[in-house]
Amino acid sequence: MGYDPKNPMEGRITDIGPHSYDDMLPPVIKANRGKWLYHEIPESGVLVHYAEGGGVCYTVRVGSPRLVSIEHVREMCDIADTHCEGYLRFTTRNNAEFMVDSKEKCDALIADLKSRGTKFPIGGTGACVTNIVHTQGWVHCHTPATDASGPVKAVMDDLFEYFVSMKLPAQIRIALACCLNMCGAVHASDIALLGVHRKPPMVDNDRITGVCELPLAIAACPLGAIKPAKATNSQGEEVKSVKVNSERCMFCGNCYTMCPAMPLADPEGDGMAILVGGKVSNAKSAPKFSKLVVPFLPNNPPRWPEVTEVVRRIVHVYAKDAKKYERIGEWAERIGWEKFFEKCDIPFTEKSIDDYRLAYDTWKTTAAFKYTSHTDAYTK
């Protein structure tokens, strides 16, 4: 039968939800589910879980660009069919995982994966740089201030050695979001790349009528920078429109989300900010927000060299300086943010000083601080 546009409601099925996880589990998982005792990571990208009763599961984790083709997924299926009895999974950070129940199968699996060129890099476990959680960027979204897949590829190429090894003090979780909506977990990442606009929205008076509910657009602005106004469109007609007070605008883009006639994007205005020191897990320290340390780097496709350079610098300095188990944020707090900027050789700008709501809580209200190169003007 199939869909019949003339009878769209006939035979319609809705609200059946996803498949049950139960139908999707590899046999080794099904057999040992809930009985796991402990795990080991014998080498980067390989996890071995041991269960009560002797069950063992070997997992091989491979990197993925997330933006993958049907062919790529089918190739994964081929691998899973060959080695894993026809099952595989994806991780919460978009890596893929293949599971088998013996060391031999695991070795064969690994050999197979390695034979396929760069498509399935094995790694992403333990104290590593695992896959970058990211978003759509110029590949699909309407509000981005930068691309996603491109910069992610550039950064992962650059940090590849850390994906395939476990030599860092702790996990580095990198995320990228192409605009302030932050569809990646950018607000709580060890390193976060964030697309930012820097020009206030234009008002498209030819378009505003009809596509835009003016009161919603006006209400969308957290800073009250948008006011109703009369304007003239290119036909010379007077239209009900809005006016943006550029001095108040902080380029959040919320107005554009609500109103298509208020685009912000701009080749020179847009680019990337870098935030660091966030974390999610509750281990040792509570979850932390990422903090803005580089307010802007230009969009420089295809490889965003300014961005990869700063990220690499942070990773290298951290790798050398931090203690075992210390996440980037824990490290920065231990050494002090003044030292973070100094050690990572990141120019400090007033843009890193909060001037939004709750800002006072981030001011330094103690006379105890460290001298760094920043204080040379006072002490030298």
Add this chain to the structure above:
Amino acid sequence: MGYDPKNPMEGRITDIGPHSYDDMLPPVIKANRGKWLYHEIPESGVLVHYAEGGGVCYTVRVGSPRLVSIEHVREMCDIADTHCEGYLRFTTRNNAEFMVDSKEKCDALIADLKSRGTKFPIGGTGACVTNIVHTQGWVHCHTPATDASGPVKAVMDDLFEYFVSMKLPAQIRIALACCLNMCGAVHASDIALLGVHRKPPMVDNDRITGVCELPLAIAACPLGAIKPAKATNSQGEEVKSVKVNSERCMFCGNCYTMCPAMPLADPEGDGMAILVGGKVSNAKSAPKFSKLVVPFLPNNPPRWPEVTEVVRRIVHVYAKDAKKYERIGEWAERIGWEKFFEKCDIPFTEKSIDDYRLAYDTWKTTAAFKYTSHTDAYTK
């Protein structure tokens, strides 16, 4: 000559400022000023400072109720004349200090002080409860929600053993302020007693005209609870007045400061809150604000037993539980505030949860917390 009310400006002297400190220094201080090397506290209340070149200064510190009579001060002068070559000083926490240049003189001084009954308790040094910084209360101020000198006397009587000894883990600095203006350093004290109102201001329509600039009164309210209104005074005349939205009022008293026709004070409404965990020094940890742990205890003159009881409990538990050098706030942070409430047996109320500005920063945004009796309902 003297002041002549008919010629008030004649011979007038102004802006001469205080005496120079230089004219006020005891000889042992004058001789060694700027040359001090180190100090010791051989016993509670006695400081010995050693200077380059062999100078030594013995200081004996004595408690003071701060609200002192001419006679009391003259008696201090007698002591200073007898033992200290006619000089003495007061500390930033209102204790008095007598300085001499030898052990013998110091012993004689101490003997003299001890001979004077309870007037001059020796103590207030080191890891002790030193004098309570406090304010006017019912003795002088117009806005208090509690008394100052009375509760201070009651608390110091109760904690006296800690004033005359140095057996606490660290200093406990107690302060009292009789209203939210906080003329004592209540916002940064290990233990703070704070007079609080709990009833919104009345509006005195017989008085409002003339004494109150309505726009200032209205603007004074941080929560916009005050609106202009017409009202009728007891003469039946319509007057321009204000109206208070009680639901919005948080009893800060700022309106009364600006407008005498808006009194808040009330025998049942007023009382004391207790805050803990503040500190000022930068030693080890940055200055901390005091945190509200008991939102209200009634005014129960003359000895405020509910207040002294809670303060004593906190001090005792802290004394037993904290580590050496750990201030109350550092201790509470180390053990966790949930444990603070449990160990000190202070009932937790929603009033301790911030719901003012910046409140979100105090919410617990981690799954890592400790179980206490408070969680029994969930776990037992």
Add this chain to the structure above:
Amino acid sequence: MAKHDTPMLDELEKGPWPSFVTDLKRQAETHPECWDILGQLELSYEDKITHWKHGGIVGVFGYGGGIVGRYSDVPGRFPGVEHFHTIRVAQPSGMYYSTENLRALMDLWDKYGSGMTNMHGSTGDMILLGTRTENLEPLFWDLTHDLKQDLGGSGSNLRTPSCCLGESRCEWSCYDTQDICYALTMHYQDEIHRPAFPYKFKFKFSGCANDCVAAIARSDFAVIGTWKDDIQIDQAAVKEYVAGNYSVNGGSHKDGDWGPFSLKKEVIDLCPTQCMWMEGEELKIDNSECNRCMHCINVMPRALRPGKEKGATICMGAKAPILDGAQFATMIIPFIEVSKENEYENIIDVIERIWDWWMEVGKNRERVGETMQRVGLPTFLSIMEVEPIPQHIREPRSNPYVFWKEEEVPGGFERDIVAFRKRHAA
């Protein structure tokens, strides 16, 4: 053969990380619209700007979510992406797939779509990336009829719930994350598909405080596994760790040069509550001081395990920064049983208590975390019928601005100024 020159994108074929460009080109062989994806993306690389128009309201009949509309602003040059809507297909909990299902999905997409996907979207859905409006209903028909599966959420509704893999492959999971995720997804199909909320609402389920699905950062309703009794210690295994026989942290730091394991430095000293110590060769834990952060267990998985009486902590209100800054979820319910047996009724109760309230008082596009901030935590707790406890806060308030209710104050708020003035002349 390349339909467009993509010199910049070609640069992204270099390097060790798998290249989405290479993959797109490969797919372009059978799905020529992929050339237009590449072409338009190359144009964006030149222009440094997106070439997608704003929005586009498309969907399938009867659903308010699951599809995100998208149109090219240069359809003339890139007709293959003129319409480029994405389909959010609800993933199986834990993101395990049979190749059978995955292949069927790929075949479906081969038939109706661009050939490109995201495995997965940030919320957890499978994202089928780019199709034309006229394909939506047929695709949906086949998806539901042939593949027997459904779309996920988008818009002001319950978003597709997601979870860490939980007990399927993790020894630490304190409840069955997959099962509750699946059960609630099924229970709330209507809420997922038909927007009726002030704004989006997300559930995420992590089996322990490591929070491998980032629930506390990214979900309005975060269920995080924990336990209420004592950490299980295997003292023999402790000794093996000390002897260097077991790999520390499962081997997570294997390639670093960290020297021999030090139980003291790596576990005891790093325990945030300092509640561990050695007594001879025995490791001791004062569990009443432990905050169940997971660190020690992470480091010595063979020696330490979560307690036996398991359940979860519920945290609420996380969100991204728009408008008032990002929020982590706030701890609201310290411990709750999570059990298939009652079909998660107790958790459903909690969920519906928030929803009932938020649907009534939440403003348009106000996340529940923002509503919580607007009314204040004490009010929110009372709405949730949760007794305020010190665990709800990091620290007590430092401002003294307590709102007293009239009924709490003897004599109430009303007073007679004339009587007052009799005793206290102005």
Add this chain to the structure above:
Amino acid sequence: MAKHDTPMLDELEKGPWPSFVTDLKRQAETHPECWDILGQLELSYEDKITHWKHGGIVGVFGYGGGIVGRYSDVPGRFPGVEHFHTIRVAQPSGMYYSTENLRALMDLWDKYGSGMTNMHGSTGDMILLGTRTENLEPLFWDLTHDLKQDLGGSGSNLRTPSCCLGESRCEWSCYDTQDICYALTMHYQDEIHRPAFPYKFKFKFSGCANDCVAAIARSDFAVIGTWKDDIQIDQAAVKEYVAGNYSVNGGSHKDGDWGPFSLKKEVIDLCPTQCMWMEGEELKIDNSECNRCMHCINVMPRALRPGKEKGATICMGAKAPILDGAQFATMIIPFIEVSKENEYENIIDVIERIWDWWMEVGKNRERVGETMQRVGLPTFLSIMEVEPIPQHIREPRSNPYVFWKEEEVPGGFERDIVAFRKRHAA
């Protein structure tokens, strides 16, 4: 003989702490108005309410501050306190007194006042507590002519500056707190006596980070001593501490049961920056990591001393909670020389830069800390002509809401929507 029954206050004559009630009674013998203080206070104890009327604008000619007016609301019953104004007499820096001066002050107060004082007020003034309006001018005449000293501040002006005792009796003072306090008090007599500010403004001077005058908590302008070179170490003295020959923390914990001194536990482990360690018997400090918190110096005063190149850190904007919550002062100037030699010109420059700005933009009753918050720290720094450095903040912002200025963005803010739409169709 008691003029009023004070059964409640009499209770406060008991107990070991010196009793203000006993003292009041003693004074009442020569100053009978003290009976009325007691009487009215007893009435307050009965009524649980103050019996002072609101405000009362009194003062001496030409001054806008220094006197706080106060009237009883029960003057009929307590005529001795009908008028009960306080006089704020500026204290000598460091609050040292010759008995000669103190006796003269007491004599003056014997003549004109109630007989009661506060030694001292919270800001630092000597407070003469309670006199009648008609006494103010004569008292002021005698004070200035005979005692050669002056009133302090009150109202929207510079409040009486105060300081810790500094180098007069403390080995740690990094500059001469008394001298600068005195010098600036003299320099700013006009600002102290004639309110011209939006609200009060306070200076406090502490010689080191122990901050014994609570400058960081209670002053708009807090000068806190520090150094820029290395902590001075006397290794021989370190050994004496380790050997138990010197009293730890000067003896501050003498009466406690803390066991023998442990350099590691009490100093090294508690150093907040973890920048200390032992090399054999030598104590080492990585001074580039030290934040000069004072802890180690406090614990071992004979072994450790502040560096030799001394000066101060300036923090700005502390205040009590009304209206937006209390503020600590924010670190603005990391290091500044504090020197008699230039008559503190460099510090005066800083002060006047704030004042010039605050007097212009500060709202009525807005403390400078509130103005700082209103304009934001970056703006405040630029007004202060201070380069923003990471030392100004505890941590970088976590929200991404950066305000870019038009001149910082290539091409500026103005754009042509028509040109834009040509490239990016809507």
